[in-house]
Amino acid sequence: MPAPTSTLARRSFLTIAGVASSGAVVAAAAPAVAAPAGPVPRDPLFTLGVASGDPHPDGVVLWTRLAPDPLATDGRGGMPDRVVPVTWEVAEDERFRRIVRRGVEHASAAWAHSVHAEVHGLRPDHTYWYRFRANGQASPAGRTRTAPAPGARLRELRFAFASCQNYSVGFFTALRHLAHEDVDFLVHLGDYIYEGDAAGDIGRAHLPAVELYSLTDYRLRYSQYKLDADLQAAHHAHPWIVAPDDHDLENNWAGDHSEPDDEPDQDPAVFRQRRAAAYQAYWENLPLRRSSMPRGPEMQVFRRLVFGDMLQLDVLDTRRFRDPQVTDQADRWNPERQILGPEQEAWLLAGLGAATARWKVLGSQVFMFDADTVTGPGERYGTDPWPGYAAARQRLFDGLAERDVDNFVVLSGDAHRSAAADLKLSFADEGSPTVGTEFLGTSLTSGKDGSDMDGTGTVWLAENPHLRFHNAQRGYQVCRLGRDEMHTEYRIVPYVTSPGAPITTRATVFVESGRPGVAHVSD
Template sequence: MPVQPLALPRRSFLTLTGVAAGSAVMLGTEPALAGPGQLPTDPLFTLGVASGDPHPDGVVLWTRLAPEPLALDGLGGMPDIAVNVAWDVAEDEGFRRVVRRGVERATASWGHSVHAEVRGLRPDRVYWFRFRAGGQVSPVGRTRTAPARGARLGDVTFAFASCQNVPDGYFTALRHLATEDVDFILHLGDYIYEGSSAGSIGRPHLPAAEVFSLSDYRIRYSQYKLDVDLQAAHAAAPWIVAPDDHDVENNWAGDHSQPDSEPDQDPAVFRLRRAAAYQAYYENLPMRRSSMPRGPEMQVFRRLQFGDLLQLDVLDTRRFRDQLLTDQSQRWDPARQILGAEQEAWLLAGLGAATARWKVLGNQVFMFDADHTAGEGERYGMDTWGGYAAARQRLFDGLVERDVENFLVVTGDAHRSAASDLKLDFADMSSRTVGTEFLGTSISSGKDGADMDDLGAVWLAENPFLSFHNAQRGYQVCRLGRDEMRTDYRVVPFVSEPGAAVSTRASVYVQSGRAGVAHVSE
């Protein structure tokens, strides 16, 4: 009988096996391929299907074999065998016109996950896909390829979301998101929460304790991916994903764990935990092999193109940042990094050379400079770009030097929504506006929320570059046209029970060639 994973003290975590680079679980020799009768007869595709990272000629297709997804050893009820998993891509939902077929090998060392990188598809087309293994057929997913690079487009529509926490609320927003007509969905992190929480809605975390080991992270992902609303959203459109802090540990920075009861934790211990978290993240999301982790390293930042309208730069604001400050007077230290030198240079070079009309950053923590204190004095969040103010200034100065127009930032993490002008100097409202940021709320983190709360009132009073604020749960839909873009803030009134309706709380507009919010329709 499998043993219940234990919550180990952090100093004992170094002794864990199977998560470091070069360990048997990641690089070991796979057993022989599964033969007849070796696969479980229970349903294999319990965690659904997904697609992601659309290119003009193809996408990556994902599934994971898990007949017992919550098995206590984290192996999903699968034996230690390799399995051939077939996949089909068709032009119709009934699979009468199959245009591509292939086979991927699902191995125990990667949690029997499948990442099929399909090529040879036509650009800007809707396709349907499915998997087959052990005589079983998976649910059907819908995906879409990106338009041809440079193709003249009338519009591109995408949604972005973040922060889904099982104990905090139901994923009702994702059920509604699954019905939206979007080209892709951008998920900006906190796909899971790593902590221990029972919540108040009868959906406690599994395992009950904070997760540290690969088996623990696998169980936590299985719990989340069993959610039918999450599965529906994955099956509806391709996803582009990037992790944030809770996908590993709250407020981690680079090789440094969250400052807590053990602030002197050895970075080597934390790297082991990050290796486990990164592997489980990859195993459960539709990412390309170029993002396959190698121990505690994973390639997150990347660039995707959508015709002549959109260049999307997906950022990694966790792996290369310096430690969080405890003294905000140091936030302008020019040596501090949030992107790291390599990613910062890559981003500015790509923005300077961009030919697409709209340049969008998929960003984990908000960029605008939000004073959290009413009246006299100022207080800024150190986990956001505000804690790395000099690095943000380098980015903004680089935008001006390169004459970058139509610069947009979409952001998660904060469990609230806001629309902000991005000022070259946030202390001077007459300074140049270099772009616009759309901060998006959570799927369920923070529980039901409210239209306005105390922090929101302070933000609007103290930060005149903000045009909108809301603290309900939901997601955002962005429509980029040739002359104008619009972000619809879609909200649900509650997540403490299922069944909430969705509505548009506000629509925020930006005009092409004019930085900043043009107007807000509420």
């Protein structure tokens, strides 16, 4: 595998691309009933930046969205109701002297003038630059990288993973640092936006100032987030592999059921309409392939990507097919309860059993290990992550053991804290076999500044001997896969409630090939 682009080259690219220039906040326009069918405005069209995603050996998907007035309250981004041709080009150099592919996509009002160009015919395991043009204007440049060829023998592979970026409670400084990381791609495990009406106390109040229900409101919230220069920088620097979690629609939603809170459960038919709006806005604003294009309230989220002979990455959907969260802890072990649904569960086990890559990695929105939250006698487990679906988790673990799946690793988010854990065939028996390793990644901003240790972390470490590391600060994770070991570096920022925080490595957690579980932790 050729050496990845150096950090110095990546910083040079970020300067040349001018990622910060497209992050200026645009004043909101007056409400509009419908967009006119007039000419395309001459105002800057590419205010929301560019992105790439889902790298394959022969290409990637390229994204942008035309929005000369991105905070227009009608959610249309200031665009007229007309189809606009958008050209794209891919080059082997950052100054676009060696263009290797180009094409045209047609952006329509029906999909918020978003563009999803699926590029083919590129070289495997290769770095490219890309940009768009429309109405005489050029977008910022983005950098991307294709996956290695199937079965190609790799020395190493580097990637990052992250989740939970609540705009109203923190600055996206960690994403600016992530843009400079020397990685091949980023896995984002959900909560790209937050659906609530929070104003916060740092001058980043959510727009619109209501909880999101309509397509118009979801679109406006995405525009607000995507105007952030640090978020744009991370998109411009790396291809992203994304999957939604709960806040991309509503906190703790499950299947056709809304959040189990103090309000009455929404009628499932009404909730599906809300899910359709959330899915559409998610698709319109992220670099997803047409295979994930939503059809009303349905969207194909779970999928598999393979990187040479080193990595099989299975991206899960732990929201759409799950049963509602239990109210009685004993029901965690109800064998009828699902978190993945029968189809996805069968797909996952079949794929893991047939995998030939050295490392088999799951991208799970919620954590999998048991986390008893009661000090001393007695037990209590969270009902939203996998412990609330203990029987479904056991089916997965039994399936791993039956298929002799080795080098099994789970990446997870949602909990706003970091942890590393041994995944036990039976968490009730710490002497039972270890079937894999889990790296729980903290949030980018959610939970505000956090601390190295908190009360939850103290209880987790005391009551759950399979946990080997914990931290409750903000940041992201960088993984290096090698032939003999995998290690995950937990990157943290000391604060997010003001901009400009430095980045440091809090700990590095190692896993040895052929030996499941955490080998050691380096602080």
